[in-house]
Amino acid sequence: MQHWIQGSVKRVLSSSSIESKLAILADAAKYDASCASSGSKRKSSGGLGSTEGMGICHSYTPDGRCVSLLKILLTNVCIFDCQYCVNRVSSNTPRARLSVEEVVRLTMDFYRRNYIEGLFLSSGIIRSSDYTMSQLVEVAETLRTRESFRGYIHLKTIPGANEELIERAGLFADRLSVNVELPTITDLKTLAPEKKRDEIEDTMGRIHVRREETAGDQKKGMKAPKFAPAGQSTQMIVGATQTSDRDILDTSSHLYRTHRLRRVYYSAFSPIPHADSRLPGTAPPLLREHRLYQADWLIRFYGFDANELTTPDQANLSLDLDPKHAWALANREVFPIDVNRASRELLLRVPGVGERGVKRILSTRRYHAIRDEDLAKLGIVYRRARPFLITSDRHPGPLSIDSLDLKQKTETKQRQLMLFDAMGSAQNGQV
Numbered sequence: 001m002q003h004w005i006q007g008s009v010k011r012v013l014s015s016s017s018i019e020s021k022l023a024i025l026a027d028a029a030k031y032d033a034s035c036a037s038s039g040s041k042r043k044s045s046g047g048l049g050s051t052e053g054m055g056i057c058h059s060y061t062p063d064g065r066c067v068s069l070l071k072i073l074l075t076n077v078c079i080f081d082c083q084y085c086v087n088r089v090s091s092n093t094p095r096a097r098l099s100v101e102e103v104v105r106l107t108m109d110f111y112r113r114n115y116i117e118g119l120f121l122s123s124g125i126i127r128s129s130d131y132t133m134s135q136l137v138e139v140a141e142t143l144r145t146r147e148s149f150r151g152y153i154h155l156k157t158i159p160g161a162n163e164e165l166i167e168r169a170g171l172f173a174d175r176l177s178v179n180v181e182l183p184t185i186t187d188l189k190t191l192a193p194e195k196k197r198d199e200i201e202d203t204m205g206r207i208h209v210r211r212e213e214t215a216g217d218q219k220k221g222m223k224a225p226k227f228a229p230a231g232q233s234t235q236m237i238v239g240a241t242q243t244s245d246r247d248i249l250d251t252s253s254h255l256y257r258t259h260r261l262r263r264v265y266y267s268a269f270s271p272i273p274h275a276d277s278r279l280p281g282t283a284p285p286l287l288r289e290h291r292l293y294q295a296d297w298l299i300r301f302y303g304f305d306a307n308e309l310t311t312p313d314q315a316n317l318s319l320d321l322d323p324k325h326a327w328a329l330a331n332r333e334v335f336p337i338d339v340n341r342a343s344r345e346l347l348l349r350v351p352g353v354g355e356r357g358v359k360r361i362l363s364t365r366r367y368h369a370i371r372d373e374d375l376a377k378l379g380i381v382y383r384r385a386r387p388f389l390i391t392s393d394r395h396p397g398p399l400s401i402d403s404l405d406l407k408q409k410t411e412t413k414q415r416q417l418m419l420f421d422a423m424g425s426a427q428n429g430q431v
């Protein structure tokens with residue numbers, strides 16, 4: 001990403017000062033994972049570009065980060081001292097700051113040359129929440145109103161910024177995100193005492209209310225302007241503290257339920273130079289991030305409750321097995337289930353059966369009973385699903401489901417593949 005940006009800047013701008021600022025600020029922004037640019041429709045009426053159809057294509061770095069956006073910080077100067085962050089006030093990292101006009105110019109230059117489809121803009125805290133937020137909003141407002149920019153805009157929203165600034169941010173940005181940063185209030189108090197969970201959630205709550213109000217007005221046929229049409233998201237850092245996956249998923253569920261977030265992004269902690277001794281010296285395994293995305297997917301789309309996927313004794317997700325597979329092995333009394341009679345909800349709990357497979361099962365069994373040989377044709381991972389399913393011509397029997405080697409029998413062989421799975425997990429946690 002860094003290399004790509006530097007090459008592009010050379011073609012776009014002659015100013016070496018902008019180039020060096022951008023090198024610092026694009027690098028500083030790479031720690032923010034919450035930038036998937038999906039789910040927004042903004043009509044193109046004479047302006048430049050579009051977020052729809054061919055106008056927007058997602059491309060991701062191997063670790064799942066979106067690269068189709070110009071992803072930068074306005075500045076990495078920050079008055080806060082969050083211990084896990086390289087931009088904290090006590091860090092001696094090189095600093096830079098772009099002006100509103102410089103960000104607007106860069107975005108338009110890159111956009112006109114088709115290098116980017118949009119902008120992801122965040123910032124360290126300069127002076128105060130309101131001052132920082134006003135700068136971010138000014139960039140978005142200038143792009144939309146003066147430059148008629150119709151590409152995607154994701155604005156980081158600063159917790160505690162005033163109502164009027166959030167209102168304007170939602171009018172000009174497609175997506176807003178407020179970072180919850182760490183999974184628990186205790187974690188925040190320990191590593192980022194200037195950040196308050198109440199303030200973070202209050203800002204999320206205000207965005208949620210405004211989105212609901214706008215949707216309500218539109219339902220009544222009123223011509224209300226859109227407010228953050230791609231919704232709001234957040235990012236949680238994983239592995240900076242000892243907090244378990246159980247607590248992380250509990251926080252995510254709470255945020256989805258209470259503030260109707262579109263996504264929670266999980267970002268594995270990256271060790272930083274001269275870090276506080278309370279921080280770990282190594283990053284957590286990438287697979288942990290991937291498992292959290294899979295569990296998150298199960299909670300959002302497969303009807304699982306966060307607490308079902310771990311137990312108080314086993315509070316972290318298994319790294320060996322995907323969370324649905326691990327749940328099925330721990331709850332064998334539920335299986336085997338009859339593929340010709342089971343409800344959609346139960347079928348979704350079978351390892352190796354995804355949403356698409358369930359859809360196919362439901363439509364096929366309306367016409368004929370599903371036999372063992374049909375399973376693979378329905379897009380089901382046969383080897384994994386077989387011991388958990390009864391078909392019209394086969395019953396696996398109690399001995400099969402209780403066998404001690406069921407884990408080995410149903411495990412995915414290609415462990416290496418999990419690395420490739422992990423690449424796409426920020427977009428798709430399907431299991």
Ligand code: SF4
Pocket residue numbers: 078079080081082085086087088089123124125192
């Ligand atoms: S407020 Fe943001 S940029 Fe500033 S130290 Fe904390 S995490 Fe880093």
